[in-house]
Amino acid sequence: MKRHRRLNDIRKSALIGYISHHDRHSGEILDHVRLDRIFAPTVERVFTRIEEKNAEILAAGQSDDLSVRKWARTKRVTGPATKRRIKASISTVLADAMRERLVSFDAAALVSLAPAKKSTGLVWTKARVQAFNDAFAEHLQAVKADRRSRRYKAVEVWSKSGLRPSPVMVWTPAQLSAFLDHAITDRLYALFHLIAFRGLRRGEACGARWVDLDLDEGWLAVAKQLTIVDSEIAEGGSACPRPTTTTGASWRSWPTCSPPRPRATARSTRVPVADACPQRARHPAPGRGAWKRS
Template structure:
């Protein structure tokens, strides 16, 4: 019976013993003309039986019996499928794995596993009987990622906790499908609507339910998918748990970077009208009490990324001249340092005689916790040139810091950082941002993020005619293409000057057009006219 066989059976019982008659029921056949017996199409169902490989200890395994087929062809087709699965490999160990997969899949789905899928797994030596779920694998994946920085780890943890575990966690890893992942992103978008509706409602209870939840934008969705794709690639390459990565083909909306816009006079006027409207509404709602800085920061801007004009930047630095972090803001505004790089600048990496500063350290923020470490990429670890005025300002800053050290006495912490608090301790990155917003507000300037000064620095350098390659190296980018596409904006006055220069070429050409003919043309005729 190694090749198996099909037969017909029914559920009739013997009248005396009460036992099922099965395939011995006389009603399964009927006598046709000439005395020949034929299967009775109105009684019983078709079934098949197939011998299975023995257990590892040699014990005989019960045959595979399947019934309930309406026709012989249907039973024979599944029997052929089962035989083909058992013929995929001759190795007894692999045959036992195939058999266990067949039995477990039949139990769960009442169908045999797809032949081609099992063939691929056998060929690539994958585990044929994985029981790990997506949730279990994501925990194992995170446990293995020992060499990632704290910020990346926190991002992975958030994606697992907020999305993968709730939406995909109970699905077996080898049964994760594209539709499952697409459904997760559909659910995220639906919850975005819940958050937006709750915040717009007047129901305090509804707003409280989403107080600590933020809507998930396209860029974040791409990062969520990237985390899942990476985790599934590890499952493919290292453990051979799966042979296909469904996260790699899930389609998402384009995650375009927001376009940086310059604060033109028109944009400032429009934004200022909205600011005043919100301030007035806040005064009415809170009986005259208003958090002006809070309204200033939260009033919507034309783009998430806004860039000050050179005049705006100059006004800000003038306002910051007496502030103890004046030198920090100047380095960001003119040299394009990231916030963490500026806060993490160390005196041992600054050479005021040579006019250089080495960006070899940074202090980033993980939730509220400041994290010290080296720049994330090789390109970010760099040395930048300092202009003469910046050197003068840094010398003055060092003198001020020396006076603070003298005043602090034994309480002074000799951290070695250029920018510290009054006791010499490393500066918290958020403190730099908070003071920046305060200075910008006091200067009467339209709001930008501290990081937007970096965008402005790139635009200032290009407007001054600095080569794009030098701008790229100053900002610490791997490629000049990224610098050009992401961190540059055209100031209106630069664009106007370029337009005037281009028009001047035409004007000059027009003045000399009558004095010389470059090409001798034949006289115009009616034929050429038509």
């Protein structure tokens, strides 16, 4: 890692990920083993220890001791996808060692892990909405009746309930339309509108610049994105650079936004996602008519 930091030959976010994996998981086992003595069973011990930590967190979450449950809420269980990234980090280190003739093979490549299953997106149908509301109301009453629990706001209970049919839930056009109607006076309305109708990633929408936007022609170049790296905002290229356009009819429905007044910060070069849009007509439901993605 020190070599990569010195040469600056990988992205900062990747380097921070490698260091995090070492400090939180692999270092506990591998730091006490000589590099040429790292075999597949050695790497497997890393993931055995991860499973032990996961069991401790889950058990603490069910404890009668309030302080123990509070500690458990500050921890996260390491899932299959993270385990595979940890394995990739170990493999990267061993690959560097192989190039320097310090080891003869990549022991991490011989370790088998459970596949990381991708969550299936489900639509919030009326039946699913009704079933969720009923289950959440019952769960909220149980939390309120539990004397061991501190007083929670309903939104906190909702975020931790785990009652959603899938980790990835999709709004219907009518539900998205209702959200945008509710957020129409919010200072980030233009940002929500852009993401909803053009499908930009969050970082791409936040990184959009005035120089990449042509309101007259209805054209926006998705060239930059903002990400958080080591608690700092960093600008980088888009993961999938592309232009995004709209038809004339749909572009006229775009909230009329004028460039912000010059400010003494870099934010003045951005598309005004945080500035007022004076003319906002009620939008059509996305995915219909002229709003079909080009």
